Amino acid sequence: MVEKFQRHDHTAWVTHFVRDRLPTQDFPGTTDNEVGYYAGGELALDADAFQVLTSIITLGGIKPGYSFRNGRTTIYGGKPAVCATEMPLHAFATYARKRADAGNVSAYGISFLKSEFYAAGGRPGIYGLSTDNVRYSRNDPTCRIIDEAILPVREQFRFIAHNPGDTSRPIDWSHEREWRWIARDDDVDQIWVQDYHNRIGPTAALPLFKGADYRCIFSRVCIIVWSKKEAKQINELLTGLHLAGSNNYDTHFDRKVIERSRIIVLEDIIDAVEHNHELNAQTIEGLEDAHLLQPITIAHAPINADKIVAEAFAAAETAGKKAGAAYKAKHGKTAAGFGFAHAVTTDVTNPIVQYLLTSKQASGPFDGEVRIDYPGPHSSGDINYAKAVCYAAAPVLAEKLGIEVYTSVVPD
Known part of the structure; x- marks a missing residue:
């Protein structure tokens, strides 16, 4: 040969x-x-x-x-x-x-x-x-x-x-x-x-x-x-x-x-x-x-991904509702202006994030950010109310999904 x-x-x-x-x-x-x-x-x-x-x-x-x-x-x-x-x-x-x-x-x-x-x-x-x-x-x-x-x-x-x-x-x-x-x-x-x-x-x-x-x-x-x-x-x-x-x-x-x-x-x-x-x-x-060329990371969905996401979304919704009720009890019907508050992550290589995107339970990435579409208000006539809800939901999503999640606020 x-x-x-x-x-x-x-x-x-x-x-x-x-x-x-x-x-x-x-x-x-x-x-x-x-x-x-x-x-x-x-x-x-x-x-x-x-x-x-x-x-x-x-x-x-x-x-x-x-x-x-x-x-x-x-x-x-x-x-x-x-x-x-x-x-x-x-x-x-x-x-x-x-x-x-x-x-x-x-x-x-x-x-x-x-x-x-x-x-x-x-x-x-x-x-x-x-x-x-x-x-x-x-x-x-x-x-x-x-x-x-x-x-x-x-x-x-x-x-x-x-x-x-x-x-x-x-x-x-x-x-x-x-x-x-x-x-x-x-x-x-x-x-x-x-x-x-x-x-x-x-x-x-x-x-x-x-x-x-x-x-x-x-x-x-x-x-x-x-x-x-x-x-x-x-x-x-x-x-x-x-x-x-x-x-x-x-x-x-x-x-x-x-x-x-x-x-x-x-x-x-x-x-x-x-x-x-x-x-x-x-x-x-x-x-x-020599196997020194690195491919991009396309991951398979984790086992029981649907269950993991459903439980995380339910817990985030509960936390958001509680924070929203507390905000209204304190501030009443005041309006600070219209805007959006999204729970977002940037870890697009994470299997659970890719599952959220492919299953249409998240949107993006937009300039690297993935918006997690958990149940709850993402916009409001009072942007401070939307922020209060999201600030409570984001850490719950982070804990339950095992990823970094933070709140992104966009005034309208």
């Missing part, structure tokens, strides 16, 4: 890495409107890399960018692009550590199968041209189009400036083995977002989780983080989106795509390669063979 040979310098995956936002570099322009146009309304101007990553997951896609450097776009052809690298993960992890202090790169990203990225329209970069006399038909800070006699406009998004022989200022990014993607189909290549005017609507993006029914190419992705703590947060986020089937903007999330997706902890790769000398752990294929 011929032993399978695992290459460490080649992988079937490409990875889009994110980094901290750097307002002066990422959003050129002198007015607030110019900065806001490029920044959008989903994240702070100085959001860190992990916040950028969680925003991509929550929105369900990656918005293309202009990759500004020194106030000018490095993407040619007039359209923003999504950039990815086919560097093996361990190579990128060591690269990220070296360049982290400069703020140019981070250890957070999303990997796609190269074949699927290609099918979605992604293409490998073109490093340099066969002429040094590069002429432009347009050469503005946000739009750089090379003369079509040199390179067709439809291929210019792939062009990467390359001049390793320049002794005064060499340009060589070929070690990044870059791929790029631009939006082509307005009906497919889009997600819904909030813009800088706080308006919600569609924008060009590479969709990740919509699934085949929405003509989304990706069957699975891998989410890359640095630590186990961050992996737990991503697990909870993906599990919540899996249970809800959509985000707050009603963007569809295909459950099968999420179930097939995995979480990668770069600390594990560093440890496996540098300390345990597991060379195959340098690539996603090797990590899969």
Whole structure:
């Protein structure tokens, strides 16, 4: 039998890495409107890399960018692009550590199968041209189009400036083995977002989780983080989106795509390669063979889950009624304004919480919160009354269900 040979310098995956936002570099322009146009309304101007990553997951896609450097776009052809690298993960992890202090790169990203990225329209970069006399038909800070006699406009998004022989200022990014993607189909290549005017609507993006029914190419992705703590947060986020089937903007999330997706902890790769000398752990294929890819947590309902929930709801209802009667006896018919008081939990990976959601005895997750629909008033003409009831019911639900439960108050 011929032993399978695992290459460490080649992988079937490409990875889009994110980094901290750097307002002066990422959003050129002198007015607030110019900065806001490029920044959008989903994240702070100085959001860190992990916040950028969680925003991509929550929105369900990656918005293309202009990759500004020194106030000018490095993407040619007039359209923003999504950039990815086919560097093996361990190579990128060591690269990220070296360049982290400069703020140019981070250890957070999303990997796609190269074949699927290609099918979605992604293409490998073109490093340099066969002429040094590069002429432009347009050469503005946000739009750089090379003369079509040199390179067709439809291929210019792939062009990467390359001049390793320049002794005064060499340009060589070929070690990044870059791929790029631009939006082509307005009906497919889009997600819904909030813009800088706080308006919600569609924008060009590479969709990740919509699934085949929405003509989304990706069957699975891998989410890359640095630590186990961050992996737990991503697990909870993906599990919540899996249970809800959509985000707050009603963007569809295909459950099968999420179930097939995995979480990668770069600390594990560093440890496996540098300390345990597991060379195959340098690539996603090797990590899969070594069982170092973490699935999201989809749990089976506990034994007697229906009985556990029924008893918890009955006890919570009793506690809530008692607290409500005491409140009315003390305050009478005063009205403090209309609002909602929900008993909520954020532990979406807990089997009993997943049972509550699948059995429609809870709703959400909404921004990570699951609202437990126990019997009792969740809204009232007197918001203080609703709070008093919920404050009494929440600890009872926590004790009986064995989860953390707190009260979330929303004035109307």
